[in-house]
Amino acid sequence: MQWSRFRTGLFLTLLALALALLVLPAAAPTASAAEPPGLQKAMQAQERHTARLMALPDVVGTAVGLDAQGQPAVKVLTARGGVAGIPANLEGVPVEVEVTGLFFAIPGRPAGKKPPPLPAVDPTSRFDDPVPIGVSTGNEFSWSAGTIGCKVFAIVEETVECYALSNVHVFDPWHYGVSSEGNPNAVERGERMVQPGRIDDPADDGGVATEDNILGKIVGSVPIDFSGEATNYVDAAIAIVPTADYEGVGDCRTLGNSTPIDGYGTPEWADWEHTVCADVGQAVQKYGRSTGLTKGEVSLVNVTVEVGYDVGTAVFVGQILIDGRKFLKPGDSGSLVVTDPGKSPVGLLFAGNTRGSLGIANPIGLVLAAFQVSIDGTPPAGE
Amino acid sequence: MRPIREVLRERTVEWMAIPGVVGTAVGEAEGRPCIKVLVARRTGELAARFPADVEGHRVVVEETGDFRAL
Numbered sequence: 437m438q439w440s441r442f443r444t445g446l447f448l449t450l451l452a453l454a455l456a457l458l459v460l461p462a463a464a465p466t467a468s469a470a471e472p473p474g475l476q477k478a479m480q481a482q483e484r485h486t487a488r489l490m491a492l493p494d495v496v497g498t499a500v501g502l503d504a505q506g507q508p509a510v511k512v513l514t515a516r517g518g519v520a521g522i523p524a525n526l527e528g529v530p531v532e533v534e535v536t537g538l539f540f541a542i543p544g545r546p547a548g549k550k551p552p553p554l555p556a557v558d559p560t561s562r563f564d565d566p567v568p569i570g571v572s573t574g575n576e577f578s579w580s581a582g583t584i585g586c587k588v589f590a591i592v593e594e595t596v597e598c599y600a601l602s603n604v605h606v607f608d609p610w611h612y613g614v615s616s617e618g619n620p621n622a623v624e625r626g627e628r629m630v631q632p633g634r635i636d637d638p639a640d641d642g643g644v645a646t647e648d649n650i651l652g653k654i655v656g657s658v659p660i661d662f663s664g665e666a667t668n669y670v671d672a673a674i675a676i677v678p679t680a681d682y683e684g685v686g687d688c689r690t691l692g693n694s695t696p697i698d699g700y701g702t703p704e705w706a707d708w709e710h711t712v713c714a715d716v717g718q719a720v721q722k723y724g725r726s727t728g729l730t731k732g733e734v735s736l737v738n739v740t741v742e743v744g745y746d747v748g749t750a751v752f753v754g755q756i757l758i759d760g761r762k763f764l765k766p767g768d769s770g771s772l773v774v775t776d777p778g779k780s781p782v783g784l785l786f787a788g789n790t791r792g793s794l795g796i797a798n799p800i801g802l803v804l805a806a807f808q809v810s811i812d813g814t815p816p817a818g819e
Numbered sequence: 820m821r822p823i824r825e826v827l828r829e830r831t832v833e834w835m836a837i838p839g840v841v842g843t844a845v846g847e848a849e850g851r852p853c854i855k856v857l858v859a860r861r862t863g864e865l866a867a868r869f870p871a872d873v874e875g876h877r878v879v880v881e882e883t884g885d886f887r888a889l
Contacts, residue, residue: 741842
């Protein structure tokens with residue numbers, strides 16, 4: 437490279453000379469308009485001494501340029517002023533120090549390109565301690581899966597009890613919270629919830645649920661009335677999970693209060709007296725077992741709607757309808773709906789149309805009031 | 820004009836009994852609150868069964884499909 441540069445330089449010099457002779461026959465043969473005299477010499481000096489100069493601490497580069505007097509000079513680029521060991525000239529070529537600071541590669545991004553996506557998380561998988569919210573869950577006896585909506589808590593006789601919140605049709609798919617003579621519901625039977633839901637465990641052999649997957653005990657539910665005359669307000673149930681005060685059941689993983697890394701994070705705290713009202717037009721988001729993080733908009737409120745279940749149709753009143761492309765799929769039931777971007781809890785998702793573009797959620801205040809619990813989340817803005 | 824929720828509450832029972840109706844709600848049309856009748860499949864015949872407005876509140880028939888617990 438050194439040799440070819442010399443030859444290129446020599447060629448250019450000769451070309452310049454030739455041009456100069458054509459244009460200015462009276463000009464001295466060593467002068468040229470294209471290249472200052474001594475530039476070649478400077479380049480050679482730079483090349484011969486660069487390795488030695490770069491070895492000096494705080495020297496970040498060398499170059500050839502013109503000094504203050506307009507003469508070709510070797511430039512030594514330094515990270516700071518006052519670097520020792522730099523000569524005043526090299527083989528007769530003046531040396532000029534230029535303090536540039538350190539150089540860094542700047543990770544540029546072409547205009548219009550999005551940053552790389554976060555690593556994808558599979559919400560149907562089994563999660564280690566602490567278990568995030570928005571992931572797969574189910575009843576220990578049911579070949580199905582829904583979503584852990586969020587972590588809720590209550591203070592019971594001076595201890596804090598924590599629960600996983602989801603739908604009753606996720607935690608009690610046989611009885612929907614309904615209790616009758618000789619046919620108790622999941623709470624009365626002491627049934628437990630698993631994470632992931634059994635249909636999401638590839639190692640599940642169809643027998644008894646894997647003990648390692650048991651996360652909590654179902655302790656509360658609101659029964660659904662399918663009589664057609666009645667009105668339902670919530671499709672909700674809670675399962676108590678281990679905490680410092682409560683040993684829990686199963687493998688004793690605790691429940692965290694945040695979604696996986698590719699979700700919206702941690703919802704805001706809320707209780708039944710402090711919730712954000714869902715207004716038409718409010719932008720919302722959810723994280724669920726089937727479709728992960730999706731976004732939509734509240735399009736209808738005060739919704740009275742017939743919802744189909746395996747065992748019949750139930751009418752719900754006072755519901756919230758969310759409109760969003762591919763907002764939800766089967767398995768997303770139980771997801772917490774929060775505002776976007778504020779993350780204020782707004783509703784508990786439990787149903788949708790077959791296309792998955794419309795979701796129905798219970799107003800979160802009614803859900804929290806049913807169990808007298810608060811959502812474990814960040815303090816709301818302004819508090 | 821009576822409040823929209825009051826009017827809706829009165830009409831809901833009657834409307835929900837009509838085959839094909841899956842729900843009723845308060846929505847928005849042209850920036851103003853309106854009553855929405857949710858139907859599984861919107862047909863001209865079904866839509867014709869509902870007034871254009873009730874006591875000054877606009878009524879819009881919207882096709883949503885059926886709803887299922889997911």
